[in-house]
Amino acid sequence: MSTLEIKDLHVSIDTEQGTKEILKGVSLTIKTGQTHAIMGPNGSGKSTLASTIAGHPRYNVTGGSITLDGEDVLAMSVDERARAGVFLAMQYPVEVPGVSMTNFLRTAKTAIDGEAPKLRTWTKEVKDAMQKLRIDADFAQRNVNEGFSGGEKKRVEILQLELFKPKFAILDETDSGLDVDALKVVSEGVNRAHAEGNMGTLLITHYTRILRYIKPDFVHVFVDGQVVEEGGPELADRLEEEGYDRYATGAGAATIAAAQA
């Protein structure tokens, strides 16, 4: 049983216009076995939260803390976080030319486990996982994400999730750009990983569509860098009907007020 705890997190980025605060005090606790959905309109800071947990250098933490079973995640380097059990399924997985999937997967697995996987069982494991996610066998020989379609890249992210068995999976808009079939395949993968019982999931999404396939225990609504509402799965249903307008009105009013001031 593990706990990922985010407390009063403030995050900013450097832009040409100066420092811009994106997260304005976010608190969230995720435990093994739980699925938390973070929903919100574009630009609300959802992806910033995901990237900050993973340690992307673009984001500066100016306040608050992230701990994993009491260990200071913010003090860890990007690779240390991954080895501690944090996995980020990226919104836009990059292509890494010249590095084959096979080599990449084995290198990462070795780094995470601290020892090389046994070749025979590993090969079989990769093959099986690829098959379940309907990834063509020849992908293993190709370079990481090179020439993959958007949907293929997302499936390969979930392939890694299944193979690396993290304590906490952060899915950053994994559903965006997927057709229904691909969405099902990807969701099944997440559910398989979840069913093993050792993983907590933070599901970041703009749409409610994926929540038909991955059932959240908690839903948090993000607006303007803050959690504005929290609840159970029923909150997602309400969002599906009403959209984000209800929250956006307040934010818009604030913007107008600021402009007038």
Add this chain to the structure above:
Amino acid sequence: MTEITTEKARIGAPSAQPFIDGFTEEGESLSPINAAASKAPLAGEAVKSHSHGGGVGIPDSSRAGRLTSYTLADFKPLTGLEEDWRFTPLKRLRGLHSEVLSGTAPTVTVSGPDRVTVETVARGDKRIGSAGIPEDRVSANAWENFSEATVITVPAEFEADTEVNVVITGQDTAAAAQHIVIVAEKFSKAVVVLDHQGSAVVSENVEIVVEDGATLTVITLQEWNDDAVHASSQQAKIGRDAKFKHVMVSLGGDLVRVTPSARFTGPGGEAEMFGLYFADAGQHLEQRLFVDHAVANCKSNVLYKGALQGRNAHAVWVGDVLIRKEAEGTDTYEANRNLLLTDGARADSVPNLEIETGLIEGAGHASATGRLDDEHLFYLMARGIPEDVARRLVVRGFLHEIIQQIKVPALEERLTDAVERELALTEN
């Protein structure tokens, strides 16, 4: 975060003290005193002739106009301002451009299929001069001073199933001259490996004749000791429907300057030229290519990739492609990519494309010099891979594209290991 620039220009690594001694920010001062002429340097009938250039004060406006001659005296003493020497630190040439090359030439040991003949011949042999004519003073100096040459012949229609290994081992560091001729006769097929090692100060001319319908791969490896100085002019004459592949790998040596050229003399020819270099602190690795599309319907493809690390690591790549008026139906592409792994390294990259006819299939060139992509590193590190391992994965991948062109497994393995050793040096 990512600093990738793509342009036809010289790009230097940012650094506190960014310039190599003797270089301005622009890298050089262009000289007005470059010779020019209109004669084709080498194509068919022109092989044995020579030109003296257009005279003082006429800039070298076309690659076709470069002075070519077998006589050293035809080339003026170098000042370092010449277009083709402006990046080269002449002081470090150890006399290759100015001394009589009387040192002991590196020994040449050849092994390979029995039917491939290896001869040591005197200067007067008729095959000498069959594919090459010096285009610079250092090459002419070697031509004037070599005492005997090695001629390797792949007989007509013979298809070699193992590669021809030519091990060239430096003996001492007195400036020396070397001459090698490789002839792939009609419809033959072979892979020839020129394996340069040891310590030497040598100017080398390699003449490569690819006769009609032949398929020849020449792989030239420069894995010299740290003190070696090597200038190598490797000129290939490509016959009708012949296929030529040239793979250049420069890893070791203080100053290594390889100038490969491919000249088409009959239609239907193909040339692929690949290069890999890894420059460490203080190393100067230079490569200047020339692809001469002098006849119709030939194809060429050039890709050179380099990694640089450490203070004053310097790589130069200049790729000249000339599509002459006669060369209708030409299809050509050339590209150079450099990866700067640390501050203080410098890569100069100049792709030049001259097109004298519009009736071509395609012509393109590209150059990009940049640092390791932070997003690549982040992706790999986010999967638990430590930074040093991630960096190595990316660089290895970057260079592997060239290594996999070699297609001699033992050699690919050896070079992969060599690249690993270079990468291990980065981590201190």
